[in-house]
Amino acid sequence: MLYNYFKIAFRNLRKYKLFSFINIFGLASGMMICLLALIDIKGSFDYDNFHPHPERTYRLLTDVVSKTNDRMAFATAPLPLADVLKKDYDFVEGATHFIRAYGEFDDGRKRLQPMTFWVDADFFRVFGYPIISGTAATAPHTAVITKSMAEKFFGKANPIGKVIQYGEAGAFTVTGIIDNTTPGRSHQRFDLLLSAQSLKSEALTDWKNHQEGYTYILLKPGVTQETFEKSLASVASRTTKIIQNAKINSYHFRAQALSAIAPSHEELMRGTYEPTYGKLATEMGVGLLTLLLAVFNYINLTLARSLSRAREVGIRKVVGGLRWQVMAQFMAESVILSLLGLALAFVGLKMIEPMEFVQRWLIGGVKWGWETGLLFVVFSIVAGLLAGWVPARILSNFEPAQVLRSHTGLKVIRGISLRKSLIVVQFSVSLLAMITLYVLDRQQTYMAEGDYGFVREQVLTIPILPGQSADKLVNALHQQAGVTQVATTSDLFGSHPQDTQWAYRQRSKTDSILIDCFSINHQLIPALGLKLLAGQNFRPIDASKNRVIINEEALKGFGLGTAKEALGKTIILSDNREVSVAGVVKNFNYASFVWALKPLLLQYQPERFQYLNVKVATGTAATSLAAIEKVWKQLYPYEPFAGQWYNDYLLERHSHDDDNNFLGVLTAIAFSIACMGLLGMVTYNTETRTKEVGIRKVMGAAVHQIIWSLSWDFVRLLLIASAVAIPLGYLAGMAILLNFSYHVSIGIETFGPCLALLFLIGGLTIGLQTYRSAIANPVKALRSE
Template sequence: MLKRYIVLAFRNLRRQRLFTFINIAGLAISMAVCLMVLVSLHETFSYDNFHPHAGRIFRVTTKVETTDGRKYHMASTPLPLGEAINAGYKDVEQVTSVYSALIDDAAANGKEIPVRAAFTNEAFFRIFGFKLKWGNANTIFADPNSIVVSDNLAQRYFGAGNPVGKVIRFSKYGNYTISGVLETPPSHSHLDFDAYASLAAVPVLEQSKALPQMLQSWDQVQGAYTYVLMKEGKGSKAINDLLAVESHRYDIMKKEKRGSLSFASQPLNKITPSQELYDDITSSPPWGKVLTEALVALGLLICACFNYINLTIVRSLQRAKEVGIQKVNGAQRWQIFLQFIIESVILCFLSFILAITMLSIARPDLRIWNAEILLLFLVFSFVTGVVAGIIPAWSLSSFQPVKVLKNMVDIKLFGGIGLRKTLIVIQFTLSIASIFFLITVARQFSYKAVVDMGFARKDILDVPLEKTNYELIKQRMLGLKDVEACTATSGVLGMPRETRFCRIRTRENKEGIEFGYYATDNDFIKTMHLTLVAGTNFPAANTDQERYIVINERAAGALGNKTPGEAIGQNVWLNDSTQVSIVGVLKNFNYQPIEVDIRPMALRFLPQEFTKLQLKMAKGDKPAQVAAVQDIWQSFNPGKEWKAEWMDESLAARNGREVVSMLSFLVFICTLIAALGLLGIVSYTSFIRRKEISVRKVLGADVISLLVLLSQNYLKLIFIAALIAMPIGILGSSFFLRIFAYRVSLGILPMALGFLGLFVLALITILSQTWATVQVNPAKNLRND
């Protein structure tokens, strides 16, 4: 029986070539996108799945509320928390701290490479499932200056040999002896440091001022991460109870009305996908991106399934007669249902083969050729086939032989609404709503690319400072004829994550206010074309000791000043330790991306935090200018990799081009699938109405009236879809625009133009079939009647 069903399925698919092509093409395109999303989701949900005690591992997080009501959920904790938990609670089996401070250029075997490393202890390897390729796990950190490196880093330095015993020298943190090499883990981990050094090295580094005082500091929350392995049978409740006890350390903050701080637990399997905690170290995609990808892929697949359902329904006259004959010959309903399901599954497997072929050509880098992924794909294809075939199979198998052998039986939904019309409306509603959303996204990112953020960004060359004396290299750069100005800074304005933060308080305001800041020299204001509204710049003869700051207008108001001029000369304290005087107030500008409102900020003179030189170049030959700057830079940094960037290009790379391109591609596919479905339905409807059209032509109907007759119902459905899609598109666009503090208006006119474009596409699709029908000679259709 199964063989017979398969033969019948291929026979029907071959007989209806146009509908088979439309179905396979639509399903294959949507399945290709879905398969890409499945690969991405498979990788995302495979993070940290190789740890043997994963169900008992928790990361401790910190919840902070400031005095002005702002709340922060941080992935990091104070560094001494790990030791406190390890010493005081019987339900805890192991505790480890990961202190991500060992980030520096490191040299070994004649090579210098940027290394992202962290300090930890032996418990790290007992809690997690990382395996050693070389080295002894029992003595891995016997020496305080021991370090365990990843296999990738070891090969970059030493090739394929065993590097245990070799020395790596960090420019800021001294020498470390390799005591072990980690095997490449079987899947991704949110802990993806290049190396792990012994936490026992930190006290010496703190004494030498190479690291800040963190080991005994309960006030510093950033940079350290605490992981707890609970004993068997002790889970979330036990760890939350002990964290509630530890949180009492900060009760004094509430009493003194300085905000609040408490600890919370996060199970290891909840770290990825990322919950976008502050100061997180995971590189996994956030939940929002994961859900968006899944919903978009599901939407495309639903559109393709609608095509299959719709095209099957419009062919129901021929299939209904087939069903009627089968039932007259004794076929049971379940047999007919199974036949249609098998046809649907076969069509999905053919689409799956085409989708895999397209992916292999378009994305050869995609890791799809492994047994687990392919099995997932096959199951996905089978489920898609069953889901797509259920409605047609159930409906067609329910036809009564007497009725279907006499006339067409249409399939109705609630209130007698045709299923075909409903599916067309749903498909075009999705297409129109997605077009509205795409237009809003494109307009917002275009606005982001050109908006005046209040500082210069054209012809600014960003050059890494490395460990060079900034004054010496700056003077050399200023000697170039095309360099109009030069400044040293800790970050690039307008770039996310490059703003640093500190707490500033006045004598009256003991609680203080969180400020963003950039470490700069006294040429920063001139180079960036910032505007002073009161006071002056840093003194030209500044010293290494920080004595002055320049703030923005928002900061002047936050410090209690009614006008910018009142802030000049005011003494403030930075992080409760450094007293400085305000010498200037800048006009407000967007020092962070436009997603964020302008907040209090300061410019500070901190040469030890300078990481970049920013050069204002004259108009001219950019490649020649870069080459001249590179020659000077490499004379200060021989053998180092050159990584200069133009500031406007760096900011432009953050204007969402990739998001718009990806969204445009998905909207195009969604619209293409809807158009293919409409093409098939109109083609079939025109075919079954060919005799009616011929009779009307014989009776004198003109071409225009016939085109209107065949097209009007479909155009009405598209207008209905537009009416439904408009509030959906506006609502989705409004939610998107809320991400940005500075944004465009919704723009009804651009949305109307988007709908007009889709309407023209639908009209062309409809007329391509109806025109051919009305042009046929009536005698050809009526010769046998």
């Protein structure tokens, strides 16, 4: 019997080739997204399983309870906690810190910002990242580096023994290369690990600092988590007494097993890179939604052919077939389609696997073998059974008498057919995805091309080589014909500020505000077209370095009155340096559009200069660039020229092409599934109305009249889908834009192109098929009837 089911199923697949292709393609597209989600979910439960003792390793969490009894959970812990536990409790075998370090490193040639952490000697014993060359960084001023970061710093040269400079912390010698990618997925990510022996002792003894470092404890064998947490309770009570914060009621510590970190059950402040259940549910939801669109196609096309299949059902029942046997036939066809779709989905998965977004956010680092393949097959069979259940149940319910009277119509509400409802759902989802993606793309374009309040046209940015003075280069550039200004800055505007500090008006520090600081020279303000509201620009040589320029937001934050009233008033910076206000500049967006305008302080500190901003005359961009490159080669013959136009820098900084490309693939898949379903429905509709078309043509109907008659029902479905998707798209778009302080609007400029594309593709799908039917020879049509 089972053999006959599959034999008939293959026969039907060959008979209805177009419908079979549509169903296989749709199921493959949906399953490909589901397979991506399944791989990521599988990998999420494999986090940190390669370490030596994951069952005995715990991360310490801190619960901070405020005076109003609000509780906040942190993934970090006070830095002295590890040493206290190791010293006072004999069941602790090892304790280690994982402390974030910020800032730039340079090796004398390049300046990079790797993801850096301070670690102690126990880190290399608790965690199992293999050191593929050299030794661990346990001595003061030593470091281990990942292979990928070593190549960025030193190219193909051996990094062992190389020295990199880290700001005021000094020089660090690379002692080893560590591998943090091939062992498996981990909630920790890093490029560089520095020996914590280089940290000042007070940094590791400050109980008030509970947000900068992660603490891990390795328990001795046989010690339970309950025993450990009882000890943490007593330490927490002592911690609360030591800190004595006026805003904090109490501190509590929890032990989180290494195996329980991923997937995360709760949202933690200062969390690491473990996936959350919400992320996994979203991924699976997107995959299942895409698969559901393909299932709609299967239901649609199967029910569209219900009249021909109803005769088959009637004959089966007349000769004694039972309902479950008829259902089994339809379910067998569905499973075969699903398995064929799985094969095509696997091919698609291999095609998109190299995409950077897929590797970075989904399946990068996941190891999967035959167990995962078996899971795919089981998932495919289940998907096929679910897809075939609705049409199998409906078609197997037909009675022979109903078949003879052709009572096969299916109604949902108020005469709207089930098939039409499914088409509306498909196009609504596709249009919603298209609107959301277009809003995101417009926002990224706006962030790259919008008005930041400073001039960036005809401005070339050049990184200053680490450890070298740029004076010779600046003097040489001034002599070039097309160069009008050469400004120096500590960082480029339009990105996240690197130097943020507390500033005060009084020595008591009771009136502090957080202020972003940039170091500039006297040519930056005219070069970028910034407007001084009061005061003076920096002098060509400002030896005092105690004069600063602030923006209007800083003026308000410090309560300095008007721009003129603020001149000469003093501000105290976090390093206790007292500076006076020399000028007030008009507000401009020095940071990304993600953040609202904040207080800004411009100062003259040549030792912090890292970039040149070279302004060239209009119309001389090409010749000036060639001249600047020539000067660079003369001064630095062995260093590559890294100059970049400011517009290109902002475009690169704010455009996320890889992410958009993947989202575009998802949208294209959803749209193609919907269009395939529409094509199948239009094809079947025109085939069943062949006689009607022939009669209309014989009676004198024009081709355009026949096309309209055949198309109107489907055009109406597109209109209904648009009415459903537009308000949902507006809400989804606004949900995205609320994350940006400055964003684009959502109106006809957003909906217009999306609707135009919808009706263009939908119209072509409908029009081409109905046109073929309308121009057919009516004699052949009537004779075939």
